[in-house]
Amino acid sequence: MSNIFICDVTGNAEPFPHFWEHTVGSCHATMALRADWQQQLTRCHKELGFQHVRFHGLLSDDMGTLMMEMDQLVYSFFNADQICDFLLSIGMKPFMELSFMPSTLSSGNEIVFHYKGNITPPRDYGAWATLINKLVQHWVERYGIEKVSEWFFEIWNEPNLRDFWSGTQQDYFNLYQHSAKAIKDVNALLKVGGPATADNAWIPEFTDFCEKNNVPYDFISTHHYPTDSFGKPGDDTIAQLAASKRSALRDEVIETKKQAKGKPVYYTEWSTSSNPFDDLHDEPYAAAFITKTIMEARGQVQGYSYWTFSDIFEENYFSSVPFHGGFGLLNIYGVPKPAYRAYELLHRLGNDLLQVDGEHETVDVWVVANKNIINVLLTNWALPQHPVKTEKITIQLNNITAPKKVFIERIDDAHANTRQAWIDMGSPDSLIPAQVTTLEAISTLVKEPLLFKFENNSVILEVEMIPQATALITIEM
DSSP states (O other), X not given: OOSEEEEETXXXXXXXXXXXXXXXXXXXXXXGGSHHHHHHHHHHHHHHOOOEEEEEOTTSGGGTSEEEETTEEEXXXXXXXHHHHHHHHTTOEEEEEEOOOOTTTBSSOOEETTTTEEOSOBSOHHHHHHHHHHHHHHHHHHHOHHHHTTSEEEEOSOTTSTTTOOSOHXXXXXXXXXXXXXXXXXXXXXXXXXXXXXXXXXXXXHHHHHHHTTOOOOEEEEEOOTTSSTTOTTOOHHHHHHHHTOOTTHHHHHHHHHHTTTOOEEEEEEXXXXXXXXXXXXXXXXHHHHHHHHHHHTTTOSEEEESOSBSOOOSSOOOOSSSSOOSOSBOTTOOBOHHHHHHHHHHTOOSEEEOOBOOOSSEEEEEEEETTEEEEEEEEOXXXXXXXXXXXXXXXXXXXXXXXXXXXXXXXXXXSOHXXXXXXXXXXXXXXXXXXXXXXXXXXXXXXXXXXXXXXXXEEEEEEEOTTEEEEEEEEO
């Protein structure tokens, strides 16, 4: 281990697609009808590059997609269309999770969340398939197959958890089979996949079922959180990770790719924590964790959807506290958290990742080239309650011409730390417009000149990184 990292900028580059921008998560479908939700998503699309959005409950009763009136089934796709119309209008697309069960088709009364999503299997799988077929056929007629073939259809949400699916694994596979056939009967170009499980579960069983029964699947989807593994019997995960300096998710991503049998892999949920009220979501820790986790997932997945883009979120209840530890990159007032700014830094990176030599217990360094710009991305990260201290890091870039400008942008306790600024305001229960403006200004990334040495066709940079910090150095050639 050392504090020196070296990169030859003329060396071979690894392709670096922005896979984390493919999809971002949200709460549930009715939230997408809110003006503030739409404003925040538009900002995320423009500033962070997200291309698809995923949410629960498109088929739940509060969306009115399928109801019973006068003993007759009534299909109503207006609210769903309103969401799709909006997404297409801003240049985004849905990653369409098909859930939960309309009560008129349900086999029971078990529900989840504040909005009462029904989690039971259909009492008539044929009626479920008819709903899916009619809905997807409607969208193809409304938007055209060229557009809808760019969408993704994911069947259900976390059916391996009792909280989200009252049926068995075989019941879910039956649901998937009927859904996939209903979608492909509309058009073979449409993309459908699963098993949409928590904690990387059921993937070998899912692929085996599909292949043995000739059931189509175009992609694998699953979820994971760093807290998924903690507390399992005989699993000293935290200690193991501390010893290996890896984030909690890297090995799981690699294993899932192996299990996917060559199909594209989309993680349709992941986050800093699975706790919906965890202060870590609002702190600079989240920015460092997100950055490190995304950089470690490169080359393994086609999509990596952070849960969620906004604190406009009501699975349990809608919290009105400005910083309550919600999942969002933006708080309910649209104020960026440190996590949002991490995605902003990542969005600016190019597509050529260069090799970096050097290793440190808590500091990671990546170098990315983009035409006449070289970016150096750094984190100084450790799991909570594990050793991490301020580090002075030296970065040497070889075979480079003299830079025109070098500057650094930071996310840490003293930079872009809006939660701390809110605490310094006295932690008000609500914000007036002037306070929102102040916090927005505090959240902004600041370009600070960075001194450097240039000698023998090498640029030498020295950077101090405090604990749980993220930084991006930009070298303009």
